[in-house]
Amino acid sequence: MNQETSTSGGEPIVRLDKVNKHFGSLHVLKDIDLEVTPGEVVVIIGASGSGKSTLIRCINGLEEFQQGSLEVDGKPLLPHGKATKALQKIRTEVGMVFQQFNLFPHLSVLDNVTLAPMKVRGWSRADATEIAERLLERVDISDQAAKYPGQLSGGQQQRVALARALAMEPRLMLFDEPTSALDPEMIGEVLDAMRELANEGMTMMIVTHEMGFAREVADRVIYIHKGEIAEEGPPETIFDSPREEATRNFLARVLKH
Amino acid sequence: MDVTFQFDWQAAFASIPHLLTGIPYTLLISFGGLAIGFIIGIVFGLLRISPLSWLRWPAVAYIEIFRGTPVLVQVLFIFYGLPQLLGGPINALVAGIAAIAVNSGAYISEIVRGGVQSIERGQREAGLSLGLSRRQTFRYIIWPQAFRRMIPPLGNQGIISIKDTSLFSVIGVGELVRQGQVYIATTFNALEVYLMVAMLYLVITLSLSVALRFLERKGLVGQ
Numbered sequence: 001m002n003q004e005t006s007t008s009g010g011e012p013i014v015r016l017d018k019v020n021k022h023f024g025s026l027h028v029l030k031d032i033d034l035e036v037t038p039g040e041v042v043v044i045i046g047a048s049g050s051g052k053s054t055l056i057r058c059i060n061g062l063e064e065f066q067q068g069s070l071e072v073d074g075k076p077l078l079p080h081g082k083a084t085k086a087l088q089k090i091r092t093e094v095g096m097v098f099q100q101f102n103l104f105p106h107l108s109v110l111d112n113v114t115l116a117p118m119k120v121r122g123w124s125r126a127d128a129t130e131i132a133e134r135l136l137e138r139v140d141i142s143d144q145a146a147k148y149p150g151q152l153s154g155g156q157q158q159r160v161a162l163a164r165a166l167a168m169e170p171r172l173m174l175f176d177e178p179t180s181a182l183d184p185e186m187i188g189e190v191l192d193a194m195r196e197l198a199n200e201g202m203t204m205m206i207v208t209h210e211m212g213f214a215r216e217v218a219d220r221v222i223y224i225h226k227g228e229i230a231e232e233g234p235p236e237t238i239f240d241s242p243r244e245e246a247t248r249n250f251l252a253r254v255l256k257h
Numbered sequence: 258m259d260v261t262f263q264f265d266w267q268a269a270f271a272s273i274p275h276l277l278t279g280i281p282y283t284l285l286i287s288f289g290g291l292a293i294g295f296i297i298g299i300v301f302g303l304l305r306i307s308p309l310s311w312l313r314w315p316a317v318a319y320i321e322i323f324r325g326t327p328v329l330v331q332v333l334f335i336f337y338g339l340p341q342l343l344g345g346p347i348n349a350l351v352a353g354i355a356a357i358a359v360n361s362g363a364y365i366s367e368i369v370r371g372g373v374q375s376i377e378r379g380q381r382e383a384g385l386s387l388g389l390s391r392r393q394t395f396r397y398i399i400w401p402q403a404f405r406r407m408i409p410p411l412g413n414q415g416i417i418s419i420k421d422t423s424l425f426s427v428i429g430v431g432e433l434v435r436q437g438q439v440y441i442a443t444t445f446n447a448l449e450v451y452l453m454v455a456m457l458y459l460v461i462t463l464s465l466s467v468a469l470r471f472l473e474r475k476g477l478v479g480q
Contacts (some may be wrong), residue, residue, distance in 0.1 A: 062382050092388030102383035106401050115397060116387035168387055201308075 010038050013172055013203055014059060019068035020225075021054060025083070030227045031064065038171070043214040043235070046224035047092045047250060051157050052207045055175045055224065059205070060094045061087045075169060092120055095165030100175040101157040103149035109136070110145040113164045120168065128167070135163040139193050155186030159193055162209070166197075173197065175206040212253060215239050223247045258330035270441050276453055282350065283461070287419040292358025294418070296409075297358060298365025305370045316366065323363035329424045332356035336428040349430040353422065355378060362419045368410045372403035412469035416462045421480030423458070433457055 012035040020027040028051045037044055046052045057063040058071060064081025071077070072090045077228050113132035124129075128158045128197045136142040138161040143150075147159055158178060165173060175194065179187040191213050198204055198217045208214060214221055214235060221238040223231045223246070242248050304316035323331065336352040376399050384394030424436040437454040441447050 060386055062386065088388060088390055091386055094386070096383075096386040098379055098383065099380050100377075102377075102379035104380065104383070104398055104402075108404070116389060119397065120388040162301050164387070 002110050004166045012036055013038050013073055014205070015069075015079045016059075017069045019058065019065050019070055021051075021065040022115075028227050029058070030069070032229060034229065035205060036205060038203050039201050041198045041202075041206070041217050042218045042222060043132070043218035043220070044205065044207045044222045044224060044256075045211070045214060045250070046208070049222045051074050052058070052224045056096075056176055056205050056207055057118040058244065059174060060091050060096055060100065064098075068082065091139070093171045094169035094174060095163050095168060095172070096174045096176065097165055097178045098154055099182070101149070101154070102160045103161055105149050107148075108145070108150070109147055109149065109160050111246060112149065116164070117167050132163070132167055135166050138196075139163050140189075143249045153186060154182045155189045158186075158190045162193055162197075164189075164220075172205070175204065177207050177209065179208065179210060180182065204228055209225065209254065211239070211251075223250065226249070260342075265446060265449055268444065268446040271455050272437075272446065274445070274452045274454055275434060275440045276436050276450070276457060279431055280457065280461075282353075282430055282432040282435075283419070283422050285348065285423045286353040286357055286425060286430070287415075287461075289354040290422075291361050291415055293354070293358035294361030294365050297362030298369050301362065301366040302369025302373070303311070306373060307368055311319065311389050319369035320363045320366050323359050328356055328360045328421045329427070331426060332362055333427055347424075349428045352428060353425040353430050353432070356425070357418050357421065360421065361414055364417075365411065365412050369403075371410070372407040373399060375406055376402050406435050408469060408473050410445055413463065415469075417462055419465070420458065 014036040019032040044052045056057040114128035117128040218235045225246045231247045301316045384398045423434040
């Protein structure tokens with residue numbers, strides 16, 4: 001395990017120090033040390049059940065951890081998932097895109113995007129709508145604004161979910177296997193939108209099985225094995241000349257087909 | 258029975274004006290009780306799923322007690338039993354409304370619990386991840402979806418409670434069955450009058466079914 005790689009400078013926006021998480025007797029995350037600097041795109045890979053999703057879900061407090069310290073933008077998240085005002089504040093700065101989209105089925109596409117800016121930021125409907133329309137335009141879905149999520153394809157829904165998260169103007173975006181629930185022909189449109197976001201300088205942490213995409217957009221790739229960071233480095237190093245046996249075995253399995 | 262017995266339509270129709278005087282009581286007890294029961298159901302249904310056991314426990318006790326005892330016994334207890342505790346009589350109408358309220362409240366608590374728990378965990382996570390508070394997440398995301406799913410079982414409960422009010426003739430409240438009994442006592446047309454009583458219940462419950470189906474269809478938009 002090393003702490004070498006930060007491709008851009010500045011104070012880290014995410015800092016994990018010896019974070020441990022247990023699910024009953026299961027030790028899900030083991031002594032995770034990790035820093036992410038603003039503008040960095042970190043891709044997290046690993047087998048299912050390795051703890052990679054749990055790791056990013058800890059960063060916005062959807063999962064609790066038991067030991068260690070975790071800071072987002074200099075603000076600490078407390079162990080044991082204490083739901084505080086501070087946690088809510090952190091969540092307003094951290095957007096998340098889920099594997100299952102999790103759009104609100106009872107709200108139109110537009111209302112999905114404007115809800116949080118209006119209720120959390122206190123924006124007027126007019127202001128929120130203006131931003132929402134711009135974001136829907138950006139993910140190429142503005143013609144669907146009046147529809148409901150159930151009327152959209154998976155790829156469209158995931159792009160709406162991205163717009164919804166971006167409407168809060170987050171400083172950090174978390175992606176939890178954003179293309180795993182999509183039909184193959186729709187993966188590209190979601191990855192395109194994410195690629196564009198990365199190019200604009202958004203700080204991103206992405207859990208994905210799309211290795212081609214990882215190699216292309218990542219500043220740093222982290223391989224998680226059995227709850228530990230087994231290896232990390234620039235994508236070329238991880239994919240072309242991994243040092244660890246576990247990384248080589250994993251890549252051999254996922255890149256074979 | 259006399260084989261030449263003829264169903265007396267005239268007598269049947271003649272009873273209707275009298276029976277109709279019971280309808281306001283039936284409706285008042287049903288819908289008054291259900292309205293209060295709905296409020297009880299929301300409160301206790303949500304307490305029932307609280308992570309705090311000292312909130313959950315009383316809700317479980319309430320639900321089990323009032324779901325597990327007959328509504329007839331409940332109304333007898335309220336009308337004849339409680340006055341001994343309170344030292345004064347209770348109005349029969351009030352007792353009827355109270356019985357429907359606590360009885361339907363127990364069932365509606367379970368409907369509320371089921372509705373809220375049926376909403377996928379990801380909905381809550383999405384709300385929280387956007388920075389909404391737990392309260393906001395519940396109000397804007399969980400509850401509207403849960404409520405839609407609650408409409409069919411709520412309609413069911415409404416129909417059951419309307420029919421339950423027929424038992425309250427025993428405490429002398431002048432609802433539909435009671436009016437039928439009073440009428441039959443002077444005319445002896447039990448066959449005709451009870452058939453009319455049954456039809457009037459059917460008119461009320463069918464109207465509710467139709468109204469709910471309309472509401473459901475409206476609610477389905479956007480799902």
